[in-house]
Amino acid sequence: MKLSSRRQALTFLGASALVTAFPARSQDAARYPERPIRLVIPTSPGGTMDAMARLIAEHLSASWKQPVLVDNRPGGNGAIAYSMVSKGQADGYTVLLSISSLVQTALLSKTPTYSIQEFTPLAVVAMLPNAFAVGKHVPANTVQQFIEWAKSQKRGVDYGTSGPGSSGNIMGGTLAQASGIDLVHIAFKGEAPAIQAVMGGQIAAVFGSTGSLVTQARAGNLKVLAVALPNRLKDYPDVPTFSEAGFPAVNLPGWSMAAVPAATPKPIVDRLSAEITRIVQLPEVSARINSFGFQPEGGTPEAARRFLHEELTRWGAAIKAANITPE
Template sequence: MFQTTRQRIGRMGRAVLLATALGGLAAAPAGAQDAFPSRPVKILIPTAPGGNMDTLARIVAEKMTASWGQQVIVESRAGANTVLATTAVAKSPPDGYTALFTLSGFVQNLVLMPSPPYKVADFAPVSMVAVFPIALAANANLPANTLQEVVKLAHEKPDTISFGSYGVGSGGHIIGEGLNKAAGIRLNHVPYKGEAAAFPDLVSGQIGLAYGSTGFYSSQVGTGKVKLIAVASPKRLKAFPNVPTFAEGGYPDVNLAGWGGMLLPAATPPAIVDKYTAELRRIVALPEVQARILQLGFEPAGTTREEFAQAIAGDIQRWGAIVRANNIKLE
């Protein structure tokens, strides 16, 4: 009935060992997260190698490699309108070793596709790294130099002016149709396979207007063959201080800039997500990185994860409103 001292000590010892073991198990995930990363990290991008998106991702990966002491590899998984890379990351183990560095097509797919193969809830937003302003360019000889003059010309010559975009359902296409609706005009849409493909027709005058990234047009404006009418951006760009935003031109609802940002699988431990966010914000704040982002025609962002999540939610509403109003669908 009564326990001997040795029995009590034995039971106490076993209890201590059990508690220690359980404590070790409970602490293991935190310890593993603190040690992250302990092996190479892979960043998937949804665009082809060699483009501005690839360049930006490699700028970030280079700095992460130096800081984390593990190789951070950028891998292109282009195709299916950014869906291939996006779904691959959504299905990856949520351990932080596979990240998605994507652009605002991530949101546009959600409002363009009747049954998107992924949803926002599949991801943990990390940080918006840069804003990708979208420019409206015009043939140098088009008799309009401002957004108001473009609208006036379109009213005077209905159905005679076309605008090119870098694809059906692209940001340029959506903004162009949104401007049509908001201004009560009819600029005819001509989709191209990329902004570079539209450029020869813009220069020749086959189309009067074209949408594209400011990074692309920053190297074209100096030729004197094209001019910038407006930019979709939260504010005027340092590279083009005299070019107003769509909001300044009287059309705030179509002032929708693109972006580049990082996301992780939804179930990634918060400590790892926070580590990514802190690292990206540190990198974007570096003067040399800001200079390179501006050279690409982008604007540095470096948001918190909460700010990025709010931006994604807002974009779904704003892009979605234009898509629904104009019945835009992916072909």
């Protein structure tokens, strides 16, 4: 009898704990946010991604009357930022603003330090198209002219990117496969030194963010030949897409997605998603995002989850086609 009574008591206590835990969690969600939020991004301060993060943080802070702090965690093609957030508290106070390396790094790492399943997507914030540019010393003003020139180079043609396994690396490999040219990948520690190298004539070409490359092109420092998007960018209508240039397989736009650790309560997920989408779609914010060379988006957690699944498939196929192996 004593054993039976003890089991009944433990069962009751366990059930009571669960009952009291759920209302507490609901109350936390109802009060959210009641302290500062950290917005983690996988890039260095000063770039266009950093500028977009700070723009969103400023509006979130104004709306919710809580500080929103941008935390730059570059390195490892995003792995440092992604690992930190994936292992963080699932309470809505650590939010990731990723780029497409979230998928690429997971696919290309032999020993990944995070998994996609450790995140709950909030919304696709923006499309971040990469552009392809060449130095002024390269005798080409179109992608086709570049291909013809590259075929005449006996030692191959160097192209720079922000690092191994980056969008630019995958796009470069895809362009080489599709066109039959010999492209030699030069991995830099970030986009800025890659752009400096092509402007200085150390390398022939570079894949990088559209905003950064077009800014340099307008200053006469390099030539932008194509952008990776289904349609031309609103603010850069003179730059053709890779599809228009005859290489649809290279049309692999990047993106930025907001996400939180997987166990974050749904009310907090929904509130974050709705507020980030509202901010991104404000006319003044949308205009700023366009000026960075990005395309503002927004949407629901469900739509973001479907998009992420599709991107895993798309980038997985591109990596295979480009013969890029895990490191």
